[in-house]
Amino acid sequence: MSYADVKVPKIEALFERDGYLRSYENEIKRRYKCFSEKRTQIEKAGGLRRFCESYKEYGLHVRKDGTLVGAEWAPGAKGLYLRGEFNDWNNTSHPYKNVGFGKWELRVPPKADGSPVVKHLDKVKVVVQTQDNNFVDRNSPWAQYVLEDSSSPVYNHHIYIPEKKYQFKHSKPRKSTGLRIYEAHVGIASPEYKVATYENFRINVLPHIKKQGYNAIQLMAIMEHAYYACFGYQVTSFFAASSRYGTPCELKELIDTAHELGIVVLLDVVHSHACKNVLDGLNQFDGTNSGFFHDGGRGEHSLWDSRLFDYNQIEVLRFLMSNLYYYLDEFQFDGFRFDGVTSMFYHTHGIGHGFSGDYNEYFGMNVDTESLIYLMLANAMTHELFPGSVTIAEDVSGMPALCRPVDEGGTGFDYRLAMAIPDMWIKILKEQKDEDWNIGSIVHTLSNRRWGEGTIAYAESHDQALVGDKTLAFWLMDAEMYTNMSILSPLTPIIDRGIALHKLIRLITHSMAGEGWLNFIGNEFGHPEWLDFPRAGNNNSFHHARRQFNLIDDNLLRYQFLNNWDRALNELDEKYKYLEANPAYVSWKHEEDKVVAYERAGLLFVINFHGQKSFPDYRVGVDVAGKYKIVLNSDEAKFQGHCRVDPNVEAFTEPHGYANRRNSLLVYVPSRTALVFAKID
Known part of the structure; x- marks a missing residue:
């Protein structure tokens, strides 16, 4: 079928940047037509903003007059009820009304004195009556606060209506170019043997980030995940900021304080898949294996052991796009880093796919149009309704036009992560002697990126800090980091080489490889050892689930020198703006x-x-x-x-x-x- 009549407003600008794409004009127009049709469907449903504000309607809410209202999408359910502390856990006393199209609504009037039937932190459950008449407990997919049960590892929905809500005092900074991103995990952001808090991050870590010259923070593992050791990538409650670090109000204060410092805050978003948990996750919410997800093999990721969204469903789009809007509006995040984009783009999810760079790989039958259209919609909404927001894609495949505007026929991201670079550095350090380094190959990998598409460069990824691998500093210096990092001990050849190469690797990557820079928390000073969350396999130890910022405060340790270098790189860019300039x-x-x-x-x-x-x-x-x-x-x-x-x-x-x-x-x-x-x- 020809799509010659489809109008893509600025498609010629796309072809001017990459002439190879003209051969795929028909496919680009087909994708844009699919995008336009979904956009029209959303507009007919009340308009883009209202569609994305659905979190104000769905879930559970207490109105000013004390009325408790709720709405859910549960197309496979036979009945829906609400139970909790407010009704002594009665399964069926408070039924939802079936209003058609899989939607259910609830209205509970206030008490005689005008107060709501639920109070702050009351525990509740949505009861789903399945088609075979079983009654099963579920968390609302729209739950905005969940807490771990004291008697089990299950997270439960709690009503969050604090007496005093946090009021933002500072506007969002407008920094969309020359990003210097500090990628951070709140829970590990302390030397102490425990899960650190939003408050700790605000008071102790934000000043360090500011002093180091970063102008952006990328927060990981914020959307609630029942299993701490999953690094935040098995989300169970998408609208609930993780309670293990504190309250939603405390997260808002963290973000507001970052804005006061002129630092933008990006959220690590996982919309590529969802945790398989049933009792406290999105899986089987309506009692069926579909609902938010594809049924059968298409609904499961074989490597991640997780569920895959059905992006063709308008209610799934409502859920995910509202999720983005919620964090941009309610928490004042400044944009997103989208995880697992490669898995979304392709029916194979990129598994066993090397991606040779042949453009046929990007426009063939393996491309999942529904997922791609969702990402186009997500980027269009983010940039239209929140101008100045930033979106970053984690894509290893090299998808063309990924970081070109939607009205050119692109996917709409601002930046892609340069994922080949950290892999290159680790491979070199693992497999090559110093004298065998191929300078031409290094430069090629650092400079090989699509013209006119923003790239975030990084020398090492958070995955390389995990147990089973090593950071750059640990690959370079290994066991001697335990014995020879004191300035009172001799500067050994291994430590001398390690510190020197750590500096050179970070400089050349920082200055040559992109239009932005990313550092994972602790790597700026060559954090020793690896990252390992408390789990059964390590006796639930916090020894490796922390960042030892105390090492840079000790004037007798050499970590201070790497920390100084990291700060100097950011200050150099701040002065000369090379990340905003043309490629080297x-x-x-x-x-x-x-x-x-x-x-x-x-x-x-x-x-x-x-x-x-x-x-x-x-x-x-x-x-x-x-x-x-x-x-x-x-x-x-x-x-x-x-x-x-x-x-x-x-x-x-x-x-x-x-x-x-x-x-x-x-x-x-x-x-x-x-x-x-x-x-x-």
Whole structure:
């Protein structure tokens, strides 16, 4: 079928950026037509904003006059009831009314004195009468507060109507370019052996993030998940901010305080799948195996052992898009990082798929149109109703136009994560000797991204901090981190090499590999050991489920030097804005010397990865003539360097071209050292 008549408003802009996509114009238009039809369906249902404010109608709510109202979508249920502390757990005394199309409504008048029948923190359950007349307890999918039962690991819905709701005092910062993201998990954000709190994060961690020069935070594991060790990726209650860290009001205060500091706050969203839990999850809410999910094999993820949403259902779109709106509006989040996008895009979920880069992979029968259309709708809503919001996609496949606007025929994200980069660094450290590093291959991986599509670069992922793997610092220094990180002990070759390469890896990734930067909590100072949540396999220990910020406060430990370097990178970008600039121009990548030179935003970066060789009078090409001065030097003492470079030295260009640049200059670049120059005259 031809879709030639379908109008995609700015499709020519898409083809101007990537001419290969013109061969797939028909498919791009087909997708846009599907998007437009769903958008029209939403508009007919009351308009986009009202559709996305459905969380104000669904679930349970106490009106100002004390009336308790509720609504649920349970198409497979024979009957629906509400029970709880308010009615002595009577199964059937408070029935919902079936109003058609799978929707059920409840209205409970207030008490004689005008007070609601439920009070703050009352426990309630939705009782589902199944088609075979069983009565089963469920949490409302729209529950906004759930608490773990003291007698079992099940989380139960509690009414959350505090006497004093939190009132935001500060407006959202508008920072959508040059993002420097601090990826954080509230529960591990303390040196103490316990689940840390929103309050701890607000008081103790936010000042550190601000001091380090980050302008964004990405919060993980906020949507409630009954199993703490799942890292937040097996969500049980989508509208409930995790109660293990504190109350919704305390999370709001955290976000408001971040805004006061000028820091945007992004939420790690898991809409790619849902936990299989029945008693406290979304699974089998209406007593059937479908409802929110596909039935059969299409409804289950074989690797994640979780349920997969049926994105074609209008009520599923209502639920998920309302979920996004809820966090943007009620909690004032500034955007999202969407987890597991690759799994959503493809019927194979990316399992066993290497993705060669052949465009036929992105436009063939393996693409799941329904999931893709949901993401287009989610991005369109986020950007239209909350201008300035940021969306980031976790996609390993390289889907073209992922980060182009929907009206161009793209998926609408602002950024994609550069997922190949952390894999590259770990592979190099695991498998190669220093002298075998392929500089050309490293530069290719760092610079290989789609033109005009924003990329968030990172040197190591949170997955690489988990038990069974190691962080970059641990791969580099391993056991010596236990014995030789004190400045009172000799600087051993392993620690010297580890600190030096940690700095170089982070600099080249930070400055070359994207339009944004991401660091996982603790990695900025080379956090020792791994991350492992309390579970049966480790005797429920918190030993590895914490971040030891105390290490950087100890002036006798070398962690302070890596922390100083991390801060210096962010300050360098804040001053020169290279993350907002065009991609770096790499003029030099020498395999034998292990030297890389490149320019970005008027800065000249020279990095020597060689373990033994230092180079005096090393000629480097530079485009703009003038006098240059060092503005960042990894060999300084405050970064655990050897002070081999005079920080006040000035370099003057010579008017003869070199390495395809119009001018050149001579620099002294010691082994395992990075120098950054800025033109001063």
